Amino acid sequence: MRTRPNYAAGALTALWLLVISVPLSAVVVTAFKPQAGYIEDGPLSLPSALTLDNVVTVLSGDFPRYVANTLLVTLMTVAVVVALAVPVGYAVVRGQTWLTSGVFRLFLLGLAIPSQAVVIPLFLLINRLGLYDSLWAVALPTAAFALPVSVLVLSGAMRDISNELYEAMALDGAGPSRVLMTLVVPLSKSGIATIGVFAALQAWNGFLFPLIFTQSTSSKLVTTGLYDYVAQYGANVPALMAAVMLSAVPILLVYLFARRALVAGLMGVGGK
């Protein structure tokens, strides 16, 4: 009785499907078009011939290096965020003193600090620390700005652990570090996965920090590398589109092999 087809929803999703798929397919098709003829035919035309030239152009340049750098920065960021946010979340949830709740408030306030607003002093700091033009120059600030959301998500997950479990461990005489490793970490795995995915995406998407804190090819990331290609390739749009397409391949692989974990991790940012 209630399965009357929802025509309105059908029409809207069909429209959205076009909005999503037309630009994406234009990128993929253009990436395999020969450079000659693109300007006359435009982005939506069907290719008269297919070629791998553009992919080869991109891959024979510095692009693989940018990908490797980005992967490294992503790993560094995730490692720093998880290592720092887990103890903070634990202290905030279980500490229960005015000090730990003050710490929580501070991170709540930190949510409202836009990274752009502090990038000038950060630039100074990075220079003073001797990190300019290194991968850490991008990873450390990115991790710092992922911390507030991570602490919020983690403390939410850790509050779900029942008090009886803590009491049982306390009865056994377990200290905080044993409680953390044997109880809190295993039981907040999904929260930790969420902050991992969140931090990884922040690092992968980051643009302002690598733009300002790095300079040389050897420490360039995919995002800033792509931006350089806009000027470098100029009218060679098919090569540029090939670079855009290739930049999505690493996450596409993650998506194909770990879709469930990725989606669950992202959903976790919104809470339950």
Added chain:
Amino acid sequence: MVSQLTAPAKSDVTPQQPPRTRRRVAPSVGRPGVVWAVPGLVFFALFAIVPMLGVAYLSLTDWNGLGSPQFIGLDNWRRFADDPQIVQAVVLTLVLLAGNVAVQLPVSVLLGVWAAGHQRNRAVLSAIFFLPLLLSTAATAIMWRQLLDPNFGVPAQLAGVFGGDGNFVGTSRGAMIALVVVTSWQFVPFHSLLFQGAARAIPHTLYQAAMIDGAGRVRSFFSITLPQLKNTLVTSGTLMVVGGLTAFDVVLVLTNGGPGTDTTILPFRMYREAFQTYDYGYGSAIALLLLVVATVVSLLLTRLSGYDKMQSTQEGV
């Protein structure tokens, strides 16, 4: 998440009641002290809070990046008075923010609720709708830049539909619309994912009760789904606001602040002053202005949404 965050946070502040009956374990046994939070706190302070104080100091100086900053008092702030583009930048920042939220919020709610259904076709389409998330903001902006290119992009080919000479991004209104479209295209999938997760958590019994009462689809949506999604609406809205205030990469790639200064929002202007003109003092003053705008907006948001006194939506269910 939000409900769980705020409710117990309040009980944190109230002093611990002494137990009436003797407990076998003292309440402080096995509890972590504040030292556990120190490494994270120091790290966050070093890279976020100290720089915030730094930007306040630098805004009172004249500095071109070489030598040491010269203290000049409020001169940078006085420059705001003679800089009509600053007021424009604040207005543009808020307009872009409003446009982004106005487009993204309804679309992601509808898509998320739709995707929460368990039909097979919805699962397949959702997997496609997820795809923009695989591209970075820079990649998305570059893709759209080529598609909207005035010379060999889509508007040039379909000039009849778009009107004009196909230079869509070259008009001030067109450029703003393009920024909203591109940002929404990239972030709607993420937000609809949040709403999908939240919509699946709504107890089915609520809908059954509504059906017995004779409520239709539209009525159920407004009377059950939306109120139940309240916490996620706030979380998602907050993330949209923060993202909207700080849209920098899209502006740099897509419009470069133009035409003229018609899309020069605050973060972009700050970047220009500091890292292209090397006027770090004035750049810092603009950065501080951005911080003030961000704080005012998030305070308003907290008040309007009742974030500070939020409750679980499932009470009494």
